[in-house]
Amino acid sequence: MNSAKLSGVLRKLLILLFAVTAIMCISLVGCAQGQGCAAQPPSGVGDGDDQDEDDSGDMKEWNVSATPVTAKLTENGEYYTLDISGSGDMKGWTKAEDVPWYDYAEKINAVVIGKDVTGIGSYAFAGTSVKSLIVPQGVKSVGSYALPADATVYAYADTQIQDGQSSGVSVSIYSKSVPETHDRHWTSWGSTGHITDEPFTADAPFWHFDESGKPVEWKKIKVLFIGNSFTFYYQMPKQFDAIAENLGYYVETYSIAVPGQTLETHADENSNSGTEISALLNKVNDFDYVVVQEQSTRPYTEYDKFFNALKALKKKVDDTQEHAQIYLYETWGSPASAGDSYEEIAEMEQKLYEAYTQAATDLSVKVTYVGRAFTYIKGNTDINLYFGDNRHPGPTGSYLSACVHVANMLGGDVRKVSLTGKDLVVISNEGASAQPMNLTEAQCETLRAAAYSTVFESGQTETYTVKFWYNGQVQSEKSAVVGLGFTLPTCTVTGDEKFSGWTLDGSDTVYSPGERIGYAAISENIENGVINFYAQTREMIIAVWGRWITENNFLQVMDGFKTYCLANGYNYDKVGYVYYAGKTQNVDAYFLIADFTNQVKADDADVIFPCGDNISNAAQSNVADMVTESTALGVSLEGNSTRYVAKLNEKSLTQAFYTYITSNEAKTIIGSLS
Numbered sequence: 001m002n003s004a005k006l007s008g009v010l011r012k013l014l015i016l017l018f019a020v021t022a023i024m025c026i027s028l029v030g031c032a033q034g035q036g037c038a039a040q041p042p043s044g045v046g047d048g049d050d051q052d053e054d055d056s057g058d059m060k061e062w063n064v065s066a067t068p069v070t071a072k073l074t075e076n077g078e079y080y081t082l083d084i085s086g087s088g089d090m091k092g093w094t095k096a097e098d099v100p101w102y103d104y105a106e107k108i109n110a111v112v113i114g115k116d117v118t119g120i121g122s123y124a125f126a127g128t129s130v131k132s133l134i135v136p137q138g139v140k141s142v143g144s145y146a147l148p149a150d151a152t153v154y155a156y157a158d159t160q161i162q163d164g165q166s167s168g169v170s171v172s173i174y175s176k177s178v179p180e181t182h183d184r185h186w187t188s189w190g191s192t193g194h195i196t197d198e199p200f201t202a203d204a205p206f207w208h209f210d211e212s213g214k215p216v217e218w219k220k221i222k223v224l225f226i227g228n229s230f231t232f233y234y235q236m237p238k239q240f241d242a243i244a245e246n247l248g249y250y251v252e253t254y255s256i257a258v259p260g261q262t263l264e265t266h267a268d269e270n271s272n273s274g275t276e277i278s279a280l281l282n283k284v285n286d287f288d289y290v291v292v293q294e295q296s297t298r299p300y301t302e303y304d305k306f307f308n309a310l311k312a313l314k315k316k317v318d319d320t321q322e323h324a325q326i327y328l329y330e331t332w333g334s335p336a337s338a339g340d341s342y343e344e345i346a347e348m349e350q351k352l353y354e355a356y357t358q359a360a361t362d363l364s365v366k367v368t369y370v371g372r373a374f375t376y377i378k379g380n381t382d383i384n385l386y387f388g389d390n391r392h393p394g395p396t397g398s399y400l401s402a403c404v405h406v407a408n409m410l411g412g413d414v415r416k417v418s419l420t421g422k423d424l425v426v427i428s429n430e431g432a433s434a435q436p437m438n439l440t441e442a443q444c445e446t447l448r449a450a451a452y453s454t455v456f457e458s459g460q461t462e463t464y465t466v467k468f469w470y471n472g473q474v475q476s477e478k479s480a481v482v483g484l485g486f487t488l489p490t491c492t493v494t495g496d497e498k499f500s501g502w503t504l505d506g507s508d509t510v511y512s513p514g515e516r517i518g519y520a521a522i523s524e525n526i527e528n529g530v531i532n533f534y535a536q537t538r539e540m541i542i543a544v545w546g547r548w549i550t551e552n553n554f555l556q557v558m559d560g561f562k563t564y565c566l567a568n569g570y571n572y573d574k575v576g577y578v579y580y581a582g583k584t585q586n587v588d589a590y591f592l593i594a595d596f597t598n599q600v601k602a603d604d605a606d607v608i609f610p611c612g613d614n615i616s617n618a619a620q621s622n623v624a625d626m627v628t629e630s631t632a633l634g635v636s637l638e639g640n641s642t643r644y645v646a647k648l649n650e651k652s653l654t655q656a657f658y659t660y661i662t663s664n665e666a667k668t669i670i671g672s673l674s
Helices: 003-032 102-107 229-246 272-283 303-320 342-363 370-380 395-410 441-457 519-525 551-568 593-603 652-661 664-671
Strands: 051-053 059-063 069-076 079-086 108-113 117-120 132-134 152-155 170-174 184-187 206-209 215-217 220-227 250-257 289-292 325-330 366-369 425-427 434-436 463-470 473-481 498-504 530-538 540-545 575-580 607-611 629-632 644-647
Touching: 069 108, 079 102, 079 117, 102 108, 108 132, 184 229, 220 229, 220 272, 229 250, 229 395, 229 425, 250 272, 272 303, 289 303, 289 395, 303 325, 303 342, 325 342, 325 370, 325 395, 342 366, 342 370, 342 519, 366 370, 366 395, 370 395, 370 441, 395 441, 498 540, 498 575, 519 530, 530 575, 540 593, 540 652, 551 575, 551 652, 551 664, 575 593, 593 607, 607 652, 644 652, 652 664
Parallel strands: 079 108, 132 152, 152 170, 170 206, 184 250, 220 250, 220 289, 289 325, 325 366, 463 530, 540 575, 540 607
Antiparallel strands: 051 059, 059 069, 069 079, 206 215, 425 434, 463 473, 498 530, 607 644, 629 644
8 A cells, every 4th residue: 555545544533533532432431421331230129229139130129218228039939029218207109010029029028027127118019929928026116008919018116107008908017925805704693784785896816926936927826605504603714715825725605694593594495595696696707716515414314305406506506607517515423422432523524425426426516524624623633523512523523623634625735834823813602793713823733734634634434235125136335434424225125115214234222214323333243344124024014002001011922923923824924013102191292192093104013012992093193094993902011901902904914913812812912911
């Protein structure tokens, strides 16, 4: 290239270099004066926010306060965690799109707020996928629409959360201890107005940290007790509440108690307690447990009434409550009702146990076996569980009951309860004033251990089987607890037979249906865990009025009738008798003819012997319309020569006895009796 051409090229290069340099200088001056520069932040980052880039150029950290408060995104698998750290208040935004991390919001599933942050800005976490958020105690304010939608937010009471949050937000307030509840206890003698008179208000949800440091909500448990003085003495429901809360349960307790009340009356809409029960169940539909207690011995003395009332109450609960579980409150054997011995008390409780268990099985409900714990204490300690009347629970009995309920319904380890007697201030009974429970810590410890053992360690009770035979076959059988007796059933017979009772192998003793046999009386007859009873049936029953003849003298008459039957082809084995004691007025139940004949009619006897000539008098006799024939014996009986025999039907065996007892052979025997 010649020199002229080279000079031209250099001149052009110098001009180009000068132009580039001039442009760069102009740009630098513009930036210094605050004018727009070529390097601008990406969309979605708020004005004035500092930001950092990752390797791909995405911004992941922002300064969101002058104090400063920093927001930083870190990857969490396919999602992000947003950490808010620093001290002071976050800035706020006027809409969600202005928030620096808006482009990532749907992928943010966790937010962590530092303990020194004092304020959360408006729209801060709007649009995120966070389902759970802890707002630290240091945060004093939360701006509008700052909380994530459909999230549970764990906050503190002094944090001001502005109105206008995203939809579905549930804010729970921190409570280190069990939150306060609004318990209601109504009694027929101590309450004014109705249990529903005080307004019902919805409580805010509360939360606390569990043992692992995680936030959990306090779950309120609502319990209703329905009973009588056995429930109220020493305010057992109030003790239940205190013991449960001492163990960390959030319990709200209600009770309706009336002295002497039966479940039948409780189920009556028009009774005082029935009115309260219906009003409460219609007002509150979220009870977790409803506990019902029947009057003392009624579950086994009047089982049908007990069962039908329980069934009616269960329907009320099922019709009004969303998820309530019914528990039956099994009560105890008592000296006043059973006797002083351990076995008498234990057998009474066993009858209650069987009745409550049967009803619970048939109605698909549960049982709290308080009576079983009473029996354990009675058999293993010298603690007196009873009030002064030896029937109601005393302070120890009511405390034991409350512990069993807490252990059984809530699953609480009542051995860990730290309440002392002075911590429980209760009313002992009707008209009394509230006083601290007079219990020693040693007593409380023993009672708590017994309650725990009853619920969690009782295991399989040792039992034996009782079989009831009729006509060579087992008609029924039952399981009984070793050490305790049982109640004998009735027997279904066929034809003209009449069931007169049960006998054991090799025994002449006849036990009546409904009679309870103690364990000591039958223990030697149990072989390989089984004991057998045999039905005694008759085709004729002689009703013997004990006012005019002793049982031994009557048996001499029966020996003569046996000989008569054998001689005349009658089946003597189908003959039986019932002896109705009536020697002494105001002592024996069957001294008066009306009482005697009333029972004879109930027992469906065939012959009455001996009786008076007024046996056919409707004004004197309850079986007058049943008498087909009566005649004088024709011989003095205990100094009275006007004694009669009456037959009540025309069966062949009935006629056989009627013929025999008026014969000369029978007169000879009767005349020789002394």
